[in-house]
Every structure is written in C-alpha cells, then in structure tokens.
Amino acid sequence: MTKKIFKSTVLASAAVLILGVAFVMGILYQYFGKQLNSELEKEARYLAYGVEQQGQEYLEQIKYGDSRITYIDENGNVLYDNTADENKMENHKNREEFQEALSKGKGEAVRMSDTLSEKTVYSAIRLSDNSVLRVSSTQYSVFALILQLVQPVLCIIFVMLIIAGVIASKVASKIVEPINELDLEKPGENEIYEEVAPLLGKINRQNRQIQKQLEEARRNQEEFSIITENMQEGLLVIDPYTMILSGNSSAWRIFQVNEPGIGQSVYSLDRDEDFRKVIEHVLEGKHGNALLRLDNEFVQLIANPVTRDGKIVGAVLLLMNETEKIQRENLRREFSANVSHELKTPLTSISGFAEIIQDGFVKEEDVKKFAGRIYREAQRLIQLVEDTIKISQLDEGENPYEWENVDIYSVARNVCGNLKEIAQKKNVHLYIDGERLICRTVRPIFEEILYNLCDNGIKYNKDNGTVTIHLKDIGNAIQISVEDNGIGIPREDRNRVFERFYRVDKSHSKEIGGTGLGLSIVKHGVAFLGGTLELTSEVDSGTEITVTLPKQA
Incomplete structure (x- = not known):
C-alpha cells in the first residue's frame, strides 16, 4: 500500500508539474507576444512621426535595432527597407498588414517561417500621404522555445521529481502508519480515517462471525475428541x-x-x-x-x-x-473338553467296576474293594461338580453368604487343621507366621481360597517339605501369603496355572489327584472379594502366592 501511494503521489506530482510548466510557458508566451505587438506599434508610431516630419531621410539617419523597418507607398512599392535592397523586393500591395493599415490606419499580421521554429510579427501605420510604415520583429514559436529550454526544464523536472519523491515517501508512510498500527482483533476501538471506518466495521462483523464459527468448530472438535478418546x-x-x-x-x-x-x-x-x-x-x-x-x-x-x-x-x-473374547471362546472350548475328559474318567471307572460286579466276575471277598473304588470315583465326580458350580457362582457374582468381620488367623488355623492328615501323608509340615488380623470378608469364600492354596502347596511339595501361611497388616489391607519349598512352577506355565483344569505336569495328575480347578477357584474368589493375586516361583525352590484383601469390603 505504501508503494502504491508513493507511486500515485509521484505520478500525480509529475503530471501536475508538467502541466504547470506547459501552462506557465503558454501564459508567458502569450504575454510576451502581446508585449511585442505593443512595442512594435509604439515603435512604428514613433518612426511614422519622424517620417511625417523629415521624410524618408529620417529613416536613413536612425540607428537600426533588432526590428526590420519597411517604408511602402500607397501602391505597395517598397521605398525603403533597412535589411534588404528595396529595388529587388516584390510589391507589398497584397500583404495583410498593408491592406489593414490603408483601410483602418493601422494593421497587424503574423506569419510563420517555413521551419515553424520562428514567426514574424508585423505592425503597420498609415501616414498622411497614404504611404505605410511597417515595423516587424521575429519571435520564437512555442515549439522552438521548448526545444531551447529542454535541458533546464528537464533538470528542473528531475529535481522537482526527487523532491516530490521524498515528500511522497514521507506522506505515504505517514498515511499508512495508522493503518499498519490497526488492532484488527478489536477493529471497533481504532480511531482512524473516516474513509476506513466502513472497512473496520465490516472487519469487526467478520471477526465476530469467524470467532463464532471457530468457537463452534472448537466445541465440535472437543466433543469429537472426548468421544473418540474415551472409546475402547x-x-x-x-x-x-x-x-x-x-x-x-x-x-x-x-x-x-x-x-x-x-x-x-x-x-x-x-x-x-x-x-x-x-x-x-x-x-x-x-x-x-x-x-x-x-x-x-x-x-x-x-x-x-x-x-x-x-x-x-x-x-x-x-x-x-477381540483378544479377550477369543481367549474366552478358546477357554470355553477347552473347558468343555476338560470337563468332558474329567467327567469321563471317573464315570468310565464307575461303569467298568459296576459292570464287572454285575457280570459276576468279582469274588465275594473283592466286592467291598470294588465298591470302595466306585465310591472314591463317585466322590471325585461330586467334587468336580461342586468345584465347577463354585466357579460358575463366582463368575456370575452370586453370593449366598453374608459379609462379616473374620479373624484371619483363626481361619488359617482351621484350614491347617483340616489339611493336617493330608500333610502328614505327604510328610509336609504346616506353619502359620503372623498376628491376629480382622478383615471384613465372606468367610466361606476366603476359607475356600486359603484351603486351595495350602492344598496345592502340599500336593506339589517334596518329602519333608514345608507350607507356611504369612499374615501381614499393610494399613488398609492385609496380605496372606502361602509359601512352600516344593517343586516350583516353570516360567512358561506361570501365566496359565489359574486357568480351569490346567495342570503343569499332566503325566502325574492322576497320582496327585484333585480336579484341576483349585487355583481357578482362588483366582475367581479373590476377584469377588475385591483383592489382588500375585505369584512368584522358582523351579525346585518353591512357590509363593500372595493374596491382598481390603480390610473393608
């Protein structure tokens, strides 16, 4: 904008300057032309008076100046000329100034030269004897004057343009400075040229509209971000x-x-x-x-x-x-296969023993023995069904029991008492380490958790091994750790031991016994009680499973 104002100002100045010079030269030319006519007329009258008094001799006596003097008789013959031989000059009867002087007493005429660079001005006076005295002078034409004044005029124009450029630059900067300092964020608060006020008003309206659109776009973007960022x-x-x-x-x-x-x-x-x-x-x-x-x-x-x-x-x-969904689907299929397998084994045994007894292939003294084996397989089947029901209840969040304040140490002693006979058969020693702790929980579920942990510690232990229950108060929660020094769990199996029917050593599962649901019940029970589960184990060194439960449900 500054450049545009600068160019416009300089061009306008140059145009005004050129037109001004031309106008002044025209006026001066007209003025000096009239002045020349007046002087020639005065000079002609002065010379006419002298001729009237002294005759043609007067003209021959005066000193010549820049003017040309011509004395003509009434028939147009030249009697005298101060610049040429009058005998060789043509008749002037048809000259404009001569005829006008004869008819009016005085006459004027202007004739251009062949080159148009000069013009000759004529002033004629009629004398008493009808002769005419003519005085003429040469004047440069406008074109010739311009050609003679080109250099000084161009110098003047150049200097004036430089001055105009300097002034235009300062004026342009001064004009643009307030515009450059406009606060377009608050156009209504700017005090500037009246011509800019409509533009500022329009900018102000557009700013409000843009701000409204931006605010709406930002709100939509935030809503979209909130929705998408909270999507799983x-x-x-x-x-x-x-x-x-x-x-x-x-x-x-x-x-x-x-x-x-x-x-x-x-x-x-x-x-x-x-x-x-x-x-x-x-x-x-x-x-x-x-x-x-x-x-x-x-x-x-x-x-x-x-x-x-x-x-x-x-x-x-x-x-x-869909990882969890697929894993659940796989677990469901695996669970169905495992349940079928676990149910089939005792049912096959029961069916086989019953068929042998039914066909009479069993001696009388062996009937009791076969009946005992049928009973054990039936108990194993009942235990399997009961454990499956427990897991299903925990999965569905069913709780037929009440929450109550439970003495954890007392529960640990009861569990050790229930497992004492099994531990003695495996030559495993049970210990309790800790103080008496009170926790609000569901007693049957907690007992089931602790029983399964200790039972697993006994089953997968070594001869003369130990299983220790550690009880610890950690502020708002309690920790129950069951530690054994048994065979341990390989690293690749640690993430799967809490799955249903999963066994680390499947080849010895029949010898060890159990349904394969113990640790799965532990996992679901701890989750039901709002606790956390942690397992650490080393092969041939032992396993420690830690349950952390809140004191208040």
Missing part, C-alpha cells in the same frame, strides 16, 4: 491416498505406536496382507472386515468407505480388540 475401540480416518487424517489413542495403542501417525500412510501401521486387502477394498467403495493378529492380540478390523458427491473421499476404520 480404535478409530482411524484415512484419505483416498491411504494417508491418516485422524486417529484416537486406542488406535495407536492397538498398533503399539508411541506417537500419532497423522499424515503417514496407514500401511505404516501394519503391512499384513489381510490388512492391505481391506484397505484396498474400502477405497474401492466396498465394505471390508478382517480379523488381524497383532503380536499376541486379535483385532477385528471394520472398514467403511466415505463418499461425497458420488466419489470416494476416504474411509473410516474401526478396530476392536
């Missing part, structure tokens, strides 16, 4: 060139990306063939879905195209972690 499902939006436009934290977490990949190709997240096929199909306008395997997790990918005016402008990808 991953959400990605891509353009038709596979570039990621948007994504939530769940998506980055699923793909194990530390920083958002906005602006990168979606293929940088996963180069699996199934993933690429889904992206290709969805950008062709087709709905797509696939189950992806990302490390140890299963992710369901659902892709839908985004269209605008009938064209594919991108796609929305929804990612759902």
Whole structure:
C-alpha cells in the first residue's frame, strides 16, 4: 500500500508539474507576444512621426535595432527597407498588414517561417500621404522555445521529481502508519480515517462471525475428541491416498505406536496382507472386515468407505480388540473338553467296576474293594461338580453368604487343621507366621481360597517339605501369603496355572489327584472379594502366592 501511494503521489506530482510548466510557458508566451505587438506599434508610431516630419531621410539617419523597418507607398512599392535592397523586393500591395493599415490606419499580421521554429510579427501605420510604415520583429514559436529550454526544464523536472519523491515517501508512510498500527482483533476501538471506518466495521462483523464459527468448530472438535478418546475401540480416518487424517489413542495403542501417525500412510501401521486387502477394498467403495493378529492380540478390523458427491473421499476404520473374547471362546472350548475328559474318567471307572460286579466276575471277598473304588470315583465326580458350580457362582457374582468381620488367623488355623492328615501323608509340615488380623470378608469364600492354596502347596511339595501361611497388616489391607519349598512352577506355565483344569505336569495328575480347578477357584474368589493375586516361583525352590484383601469390603 505504501508503494502504491508513493507511486500515485509521484505520478500525480509529475503530471501536475508538467502541466504547470506547459501552462506557465503558454501564459508567458502569450504575454510576451502581446508585449511585442505593443512595442512594435509604439515603435512604428514613433518612426511614422519622424517620417511625417523629415521624410524618408529620417529613416536613413536612425540607428537600426533588432526590428526590420519597411517604408511602402500607397501602391505597395517598397521605398525603403533597412535589411534588404528595396529595388529587388516584390510589391507589398497584397500583404495583410498593408491592406489593414490603408483601410483602418493601422494593421497587424503574423506569419510563420517555413521551419515553424520562428514567426514574424508585423505592425503597420498609415501616414498622411497614404504611404505605410511597417515595423516587424521575429519571435520564437512555442515549439522552438521548448526545444531551447529542454535541458533546464528537464533538470528542473528531475529535481522537482526527487523532491516530490521524498515528500511522497514521507506522506505515504505517514498515511499508512495508522493503518499498519490497526488492532484488527478489536477493529471497533481504532480511531482512524473516516474513509476506513466502513472497512473496520465490516472487519469487526467478520471477526465476530469467524470467532463464532471457530468457537463452534472448537466445541465440535472437543466433543469429537472426548468421544473418540474415551472409546475402547480404535478409530482411524484415512484419505483416498491411504494417508491418516485422524486417529484416537486406542488406535495407536492397538498398533503399539508411541506417537500419532497423522499424515503417514496407514500401511505404516501394519503391512499384513489381510490388512492391505481391506484397505484396498474400502477405497474401492466396498465394505471390508478382517480379523488381524497383532503380536499376541486379535483385532477385528471394520472398514467403511466415505463418499461425497458420488466419489470416494476416504474411509473410516474401526478396530476392536477381540483378544479377550477369543481367549474366552478358546477357554470355553477347552473347558468343555476338560470337563468332558474329567467327567469321563471317573464315570468310565464307575461303569467298568459296576459292570464287572454285575457280570459276576468279582469274588465275594473283592466286592467291598470294588465298591470302595466306585465310591472314591463317585466322590471325585461330586467334587468336580461342586468345584465347577463354585466357579460358575463366582463368575456370575452370586453370593449366598453374608459379609462379616473374620479373624484371619483363626481361619488359617482351621484350614491347617483340616489339611493336617493330608500333610502328614505327604510328610509336609504346616506353619502359620503372623498376628491376629480382622478383615471384613465372606468367610466361606476366603476359607475356600486359603484351603486351595495350602492344598496345592502340599500336593506339589517334596518329602519333608514345608507350607507356611504369612499374615501381614499393610494399613488398609492385609496380605496372606502361602509359601512352600516344593517343586516350583516353570516360567512358561506361570501365566496359565489359574486357568480351569490346567495342570503343569499332566503325566502325574492322576497320582496327585484333585480336579484341576483349585487355583481357578482362588483366582475367581479373590476377584469377588475385591483383592489382588500375585505369584512368584522358582523351579525346585518353591512357590509363593500372595493374596491382598481390603480390610473393608
């Protein structure tokens, strides 16, 4: 804007300057022309008076100046000329100034030279004898004057343009300075030129409108971010060139990306063939879905195209972690298989022994022995069903018991008493380490937890081994640790020992006994009571399982 004002000012100044010079020169030219006519007339009258008094001799006596003097008789013949031979001059009868002087007493005329650079001004006076005295002088034309004054005029114009440029620069800066200092955030508070007021008013209205739109866009963005960031499902939006436009934290977490990949190709997240096929199909306008395997997790990918005016402008990808669902499905199938297997074994034994007895192949003295084996298998079957029912109740959150304040030390003594006979058979010693603690819990469930932990510690122990119950107060919670110095659990099995029917050593499971549901009951029971479970173990050194329960339910 400053440059534009500067150029406009300089151009306007130059135009005014040139027009002014031309106007002044025209005025001066006209003025000096009239002045020349007046002087020639005066000179002619003066000379006419002398001729009237002394005759032609008067003209021959005077000193010549710049003017040309011509004396003409009434017939147009030249009698005298101070610059040329009168005998050689043509008749002047038809000259304009001569005829006007004869008719009016005086006459004037102007004739241009052949080059148009000069003009001759004539002033004629009629004498008493009808002769005419003419005085003429040469004057430069406007064009000739301009040519003679080109250099000084250009110098003057150049100097004036420099002065105009300096002044224009300062004036432009002064004009633009208030505009540059405008506070466009608050245009209504600016006091400036009246001509700018409508523009500032329009800017103020537009600012309010833009601010309103920005606020609405920001609110929509915040709402969108709140919704997407609180989604457990991953959400990605891509353009038709596979570039990621948007994504939530769940998506980055699923793909194990530390920083958002906005602006990168979606293929940088996963180069699996199934993933690429889904992206290709969805950008062709087709709905797509696939189950992806990302490390140890299963992710369901659902892709839908985004269209605008009938064209594919991108796609929305929804990612759902189905790992737990698939694991549960696998556990359910495994549980069904294990239950079938666990039920089949005792039922097969019962059926076989009963069939032998029924067919009479058993001696009288062996009937009691076979009946005992049938009874043990039946008890094993009943125990299996009871444990399964317990886990189902804990899974469904059923609690037929009441919450009460329980003496943990007392429960530990009762559990040790119940397991004393089993421990003696395995030559394992039971110990309790700690003080008397009170906890609000469900006594039967807690007893079941502690019983299964100690029972496992006895079963998987060594000869002359130990099982110790540690009781500890840690403020708002208590810790119950069951530690043994038995065979330990291999590292690869530690994450699975709490699964239903899972056994570390399946080859000796029949010798050890049990249903394979003990630690699963422990896990579900602790979760029901609002506690946490921690396992540490070393092969051939022993295992310690720690249960932490809140004092208040």
